[in-house]
Each structure stands twice: as structure tokens, then as C-alpha cells.
Amino acid sequence: MLTKDYIIALQQDEDTELPRPEHTNGIRDFSKVPNTILVYDYEFNLQKIINMSMSILRIAGNCNSNTLYAIGIDLDFCIFTYEI
Numbered sequence: 001m002l003t004k005d006y007i008i009a010l011q012q013d014e015d016t017e018l019p020r021p022e023h024t025n026g027i028r029d030f031s032k033v034p035n036t037i038l039v040y041d042y043e044f045n046l047q048k049i050i051n052m053s054m055s056i057l058r059i060a061g062n063c064n065s066n067t068l069y070a071i072g073i074d075l076d077f078c079i080f081t082y083e084i
Contacts, residue, residue, distance in 0.1 A: 001068075003061040006047065006084055007040040008068055010059050030055055030073050037068070039077055048084070 001008045012034045033055035039048040056072040062069075066084040071077065 001059050001061045002063055003066045003084060004064060005041070005066055005083070007042065007044070008059060008061055008084070009038045010034055010056055011023075011036060015076070017043065030037050030057075033057060037070075037082075050082075052079075052082075 001010075010049050013043045015059040035052050035055050037050040037052060037056065037059065038046060039050065040046055051073065052070075057073065057077075058071045061067065068084055069079070070082065071079055
């Protein structure tokens with residue numbers, strides 16, 4: 001996903017998260033969804049690792065700003081914005 005100044009990736013951080021989720025019979029275990037957002041510059045240099053402290057299902061961005069939009073799971077599903 002791209003923003004004005006960054007490339008954003010939703011990934012598992014192997015140092016702080018559980019192994020990647022396994023899909024069985026079309027059912028996804030939301031407790032194993034990644035909660036780490038990696039921020040790269042346009043030269044593919046890692047700039048930040050952001051642990052959101054909640055499972056993140058989807059991310060989107062605005063190419064005219066550095067605003068990240070996400071769907072996460074806290075106690076329930078939620079939509080939030082984050083300025084990179």
C-alpha cells in the first residue's frame with residue numbers, strides 16, 4: 001500500500017508475533033492475524049515498525065498524504081486512521 005512518502009506493509013513481526021494464521025475450511029482464526037505495520041521509504045529502506053496492539057485485517061492509504069486507514073479487531077471490529 002502506498003502513501004505520499006511511504007510504502008506500508010501489513011506483516012507479521014517474527015520477533016513479537018505468533019506464526020502466520022492457518023486457514024482451515026474457509027474459517028480464519030482472527031487471533032493470529034498480524035498486528036504489525038512496516039513502513040518503508042520509496043528506496044525500500046525500513047523506516048518504522050509499528051505494533052498496533054490489535055489484529056489488523058486490512059489497510060489502505062491516501063497517496064496525497066501519509067494517512068493510513070485500517071480495519072482492526074479490538075473487542076469488536078473497528079475502523080481507524082493513523083498518521084505515519
